[in-house]
Amino acid sequence: MTVIESKEPARRVAVVTGAARGIGLAIGARLAADGFSIALWDRDARQLAQAAQALRDHGATVLDVAVDITGRAQVVRALAQSTEALGTPTALVNNAAILGRHGPTAEASMGEWKRVFDVNVFGALQCAQALVPAMVKQGYGRVVNVASIAGKEGNPFAGAYAASKAALISMTKSLGKELAEAGVLVNCITPSAADTDIFGAYDESQRAQLRARLLERVPMKRFVRVEEVAEMAAWLCSARCSFSTGAVFDISGGRAVY
Numbered sequence: 001m002t003v004i005e006s007k008e009p010a011r012r013v014a015v016v017t018g019a020a021r022g023i024g025l026a027i028g029a030r031l032a033a034d035g036f037s038i039a040l041w042d043r044d045a046r047q048l049a050q051a052a053q054a055l056r057d058h059g060a061t062v063l064d065v066a067v068d069i070t071g072r073a074q075v076v077r078a079l080a081q082s083t084e085a086l087g088t089p090t091a092l093v094n095n096a097a098i099l100g101r102h103g104p105t106a107e108a109s110m111g112e113w114k115r116v117f118d119v120n121v122f123g124a125l126q127c128a129q130a131l132v133p134a135m136v137k138q139g140y141g142r143v144v145n146v147a148s149i150a151g152k153e154g155n156p157f158a159g160a161y162a163a164s165k166a167a168l169i170s171m172t173k174s175l176g177k178e179l180a181e182a183g184v185l186v187n188c189i190t191p192s193a194a195d196t197d198i199f200g201a202y203d204e205s206q207r208a209q210l211r212a213r214l215l216e217r218v219p220m221k222r223f224v225r226v227e228e229v230a231e232m233a234a235w236l237c238s239a240r241c242s243f244s245t246g247a248v249f250d251i252s253g254g255r256a257v258y
């Protein structure tokens with residue numbers, strides 16, 4: 001039997017989407033600390049520029065690219081810019097997502113579900129489709145999809161979000177199996193709640209209800225810290241992760257035992 005060992009290129013380059021704030025920014029910072037050159041992608045150009053500058057001030061090699069991942073041409077352009085500035089990406093972190101409106105699933109509009117799926121599923125797929133071919137060509141790559149425990153368990157009043165994360169988990173499994181012999185490992189992580197701006201679309205009382213409900217179900221009784229999610233993502237982006245693909249990594253303070 002011939003065993004193909006996939007070798008990490010000397011120059012490590014990561015693309016992190018939704019990296020202007022929250023979990024994406026923490027992952028970008030963690031990967032920069034690990035020696036990656038980082039392309040931070042986000043549609044919020046102003047916040048992104050500030051985030052990128054803060055990392056540069058700490059000595060990181062960072063490119064900020066304003067891009068809406070729902071636009072195919074924008075993703076292609078963002079990749080061309082990132083590759084020209086930093087080199088071929090060795091890692092992709094599909095982190096950008098939206099929560100969608102809080103409300104009963106039985107009454108949700110198709111338009112709202114499509115809006116959520118456009119970012120959380122098709123945006124992530126589009127980024128993978130853009131970056132994976134070059135990873136396959138170089139015989140090495142890591143894709144990390146930031147899903148959610150909502151994708152395993154469903155969240156009341158966030159039906160589109162939960163379903164989109166279930167789709168992302170499934171996409172991870174399919175792509176992971178397809179690329180298993182190509183040196184490109186594809187995994188996802190399923191955090192429980194982190195205290196970030198993602199809940200900004202909810203009003204105060206919806207946020208309070210959600211926090212209480214979410215924390216009550218976490219045995220550790222706290223939010224996950226963005227740095228904790230970044231730590232797991234960093235391992236999955238590295239060559240230290242070498243025999244896991246198509247897998248779902250739990251980070252839920254004991255909430256999910258599967």
Ligand SMILES: NC(=O)c1ccc[n+]([C@@H]2O[C@H](COP(=O)([O-])OP(=O)(O)OC[C@H]3O[C@@H](n4cnc5c(N)ncnc54)[C@H](O)[C@@H]3O)[C@@H](O)[C@H]2O)c1
Nearest residue numbers: 018022023042043068069095096097148193194196197198
């Ligand atoms: N915060 C949580 O409780 C939690 C729990 C589990 C999983 N997650 C997941 O973690 C990831 C990050 O979440 P967060 O809490 O840091 O969210 P956040 O809202 O703080 O950050 C998300 C970022 O994505 C960007 N973004 C949204 N749509 C985009 C698009 N179309 N193109 C480019 N950028 C876009 C936003 O501008 C924002 O900067 C998401 O995938 C989310 O589903 C979050």
